[in-house]
Amino acid sequence: MDDFQNFLETSLTGQQSSIHVYDLSSRKVWLKKASERHGLWLYTPLKWLAKIFNLGAMVPVPNQGGSAAIQCESKRIQQLKSLGVSTPNVLAISQKGILLEDIGSQHQTQVIQLDQALAQCQNDIASKSLLFSQAIQAIQYIHSQKGYLSEAFARNILVDQNHQFSFIDFETDPLEVLSLHDCFVRDWLLFIFSTAYHFEFEKLADASQILYRALLAEPQVYSDICKVGKRLKWVLNFNISKVGNDGKRIQKCVLFLRYLKEQSEKNT
CATH class of the missing domain: 1.10.510 (Transferase(Phosphotransferase); domain 1)
Known part of the structure; x- marks a missing residue:
């Protein structure tokens, strides 16, 4: 287990907020915890609005929360990176959280x-x-x-x-x-x-x-x-x-x- 993976695993248990920033030596990182799944009922009004007005692009995209959201974040970041798009580096990932490098730290700029x-x-x-x-x-x-x-x-x-x-x-x-x-x-x-x-x-x-x-x-x-x-x-x-x-x-x-x-x- 490398240092980033170890940091992720040990920090997950003590972190109270769903996302928190840390300074690791000269590197700034963000730890995102798997949070509760967003209630799908919240998206129902927007879904019906999209249907009534025939607005396909306005169909709500539910955040599944939990491990699914964490895995989605990693997948989507890699998809965009493969296209040459600047996204955060994934430093470590587990079922319960993901450790991302801060963009400013990543590119060494504000x-x-x-x-x-x-x-x-x-x-x-x-x-x-x-x-x-x-x-x-x-x-x-x-x-x-x-x-x-x-x-x-x-x-x-x-x-x-x-x-x-x-x-x-x-x-x-x-x-x-x-x-x-x-x-x-x-x-x-x-x-x-x-x-x-x-x-x-x-x-x-x-x-x-x-x-x-x-x-x-x-x-x-x-x-x-x-x-x-x-x-x-x-x-x-x-x-x-x-x-x-x-x-x-x-x-x-x-x-x-x-x-x-x-x-x-x-x-x-």
Whole structure:
């Protein structure tokens, strides 16, 4: 048993939280414990919503929890690594947990979540747009290799000082319940939902144009994303901004989707 495997086995019993960071010599690592399976009933409303609106890409991807989630994480990391995608190194694994190398330690550079990076740009729209565009290109590369993410939220996309991107959080495998095409659509929808919020309302149309240009290479994916936006446009009839940041986030997401659809109309 090597040092990492031994550390995993001995630390699992004492660790209370489901995920914890440790410093091992000059290496930073994350230990994720097998946690209880997520109640499948939690996904029922979203499942019915996807069925009613015929939104295949919105079918929920349950996190099975426990050892299944741990094994899924390892499998998905290796799948993406084989495509040349930057993901955490798996240092050790067991039925009860997985030890992952921190991306910053792995590449010996400082990394932050894309969510934070976009927020730090604040009113520097040029820097924000560039970062947004580069993140899109990183996801595009994955799709071009027939790969897909698990939870393509901005919090699961890490970026370093050289704008090199890495991806984390792979406890689910969307391909178990979706087609590869719908996995692509789902990636973009989650990405839009978690990034549109960082643009001011008057800048959403410009941001949508950046994604539109990228999706010219994926016309059917673009079409299906626009269908989702069309079926959700009723949301804009409500003043959901009154419910706080979550309402504003949803509103900006749906507006982004509307502007994304309008981009094709402007160019025809």
